[in-house]
Amino acid sequence: MVRSPYELSTPPDVLDGLHPRLRTYFGAVPPGHVGRGEGVFDVVGTPRWWLWPVLVWFARDAVMFPVWEHDVPFTVENRPVRVGRGRERAVHVAVRACRTFRFRGGDRTMVDAITAGPDGLVDHxxxxxxxxxxxxxxxxxxxxxxxxxxxxxxxxxxxVLGREWGLPAVVAPRVTLVERFDDDADLQRVSLVLRAPFVGTLFRYEGAFRYAVVPEGER
Incomplete structure (x- = not known):
């Protein structure tokens, strides 16, 4: 039975409380299929322009971008993959997400891969x-x-140089992501906020979209 990283690392009694429409998003994507969503972000980025030089560095690796825009159309594609981590290059089941933002200056894609690690979910x-x-x-x-x-x-x-270096808690940024389903609008709503101690919000996005798992090649 194919299971998603969320199902592998999260206690069943926690997942049982999920809204039924979210179980598709956080469940396994079968082989030969892809999860596709399309919607609009109300806001993306940060209005703190003095942080943008730092975000430029992260943009090179498709992590986040030096922008502050409203009403940004976007698409998301979730695909099952396997990734190798650590010195032993242990292979982990993962879901790779590609979120394409249609900014006024051109399209940009954010990439990440969720895996089930020994201590819980890990987002690379x-x-x-x-x-x-x-x-x-x-x-x-x-x-x-x-x-x-x-x-x-x-x-x-x-x-760095093949080794993992942890940031001390007093300076480490914190990510908070909330995915919920709006029954009245028949939309999935998402909100992500990245905050850092002493600085505040570094980056955020929030919006709504529709999502389905379909055979690869089907739009």
Missing amino acids: LGRHGRVSALLRAEVDQDGSDAGALRLVSTRVTFR
């Missing part, structure tokens, strides 16, 4: 996965976000 950011974040998965049980999946980073590492 960018085309080369040099930055990774260990994620804690939670499902909201009450309130307006009941059934939503919340992912919060608990550790951030950089891969």
Whole structure:
């Protein structure tokens, strides 16, 4: 039975609380299929232009971009892959996501791969996965976000010269991602915020889209 990284690393009683329409997004993508979504981000980036030189460096590896735009059309494609990590190059089941943003200045694509690690979900950011974040998965049980999946980073590492280097908690940025389903609008809503101690919000996006798993080659 094919299982997604979320199913491999998150306790079943947590996933049981997911909104039924989110189970497709966080479930396994069968071989020969791809998960496709299309929608609009209300905001992308950061209005703090003085952070943009730093974001330029991350943009080179398709992690995040030096922008601040509203109403940005986007698409997302999720594909099952296998990635090798660590000195032993252990192979992990992963889902690689490619999010293409249609900015006014041209299209840009953000890439990451979610794997099931021994300590939980790990998100390897960018085309080369040099930055990774260990994620804690939670499902909201009450309130307006009941059934939503919340992912919060608990550790951030950089891969340099074949080794993983962890950032101290006092300076490590924190990622918070919330995926929820809006029944009234029949849309999946997503919000991501990257914050750093002493600095505040470095990058964020939020918007809504429709998503389905379809055979490869089908639009």
